[in-house]
Amino acid sequence: MATVVVTGDAKIFIDPSAALAPMRYGLPPHQLELEALDRSVSRIESELADTDIVVVTHYHYDHHDPGFKIPVELYSSKLVLVKDPTKNINISQKIRASRFLRKLRDVYAEIRVADGQVVHYGGTKIIFSNPVPHGNSVKLGYVLMLRVEDGGDVVSYSSDVEGPLTEYAVEFMCGSRVAVVDGPPTYLVGRAYSQDDIERARRNLIALSGCVKVLVVDHHLVRDINYLSLFKEVARASGNTPITAAELSGSSPNLLEARRRELYGLSEEE
Secondary structure, three states, X not given: OOEEEEOOOOEEEEOOOOOOOOOEOOEOOOHHHHHHHHHHHHHHHHHHHOOXXXXXXXXXXXXXXXXXXXXXXXXXXXXXXXXXXXXXXXXXXXXXXXXXXXXXXXXXXXXXXXXXXXXXXXXXXXXXXXXXXXXXXXXXXXXXXXXXXXXXXXXXXXXXXXXXXXXXXXXXXXXXXXXXXXXXXXXXXXXXXXXXXXXXXXXXXXXXXXXXXXXEEOOOHHHOOOOHHHHHHHHHHHOOOOEOHHHXXXXXXXXXXXOHHXXXXXXOOO
């Protein structure tokens, strides 16, 4: 979900991090995933170097990196707009936030709490949502969504809403030229997610697809090799076919995590 938005006045990097699931489908990351992670980290470092504004929507490691792979020095003297580290946050993220923000202060980053705020940077306006649950439970904490407006052009970003599951999220992103959404974790149905959750996400994706020009759905949904079935349902109902982040950037999807069993040479039955 690491996303760069460039306006007439600013380069904005949202959630500049990348991480691998330590276990998925009963397996650790494959070597090809490790190599892809290294390439992603290099790209993030390169983009972060000349970024004006950094946004951190929450404190999971695939959305912020406290120096594991990406040097915190790259945040030096930058404006960093963050999820409130003390309110609407669970214990694990509160601890991570404290450590991360302390490191940012050490490199003289300008830190501002962004929850529900509007930030102006030249002619660019960044509108932040109120905190919303990370998916279908507040146990995983809260996240921020945001809209970047430059004149009449709007790009929105959902962070980990895992759906979206709320009408508020749809309304917040509606009217965007590009809306980047993390999608529902269909691979968790029967465990942390119910079929009702997926149906609610499907309805909201259809509604969102009907009120934006380009709908990008990635992150959670594309951990399921069968993600295209939901894309097709949304397209049939709205007339607007979602795309992945790779397709937005002119590449083909490379679903390494979803293909982890295949990469290890295992069948679905093994």
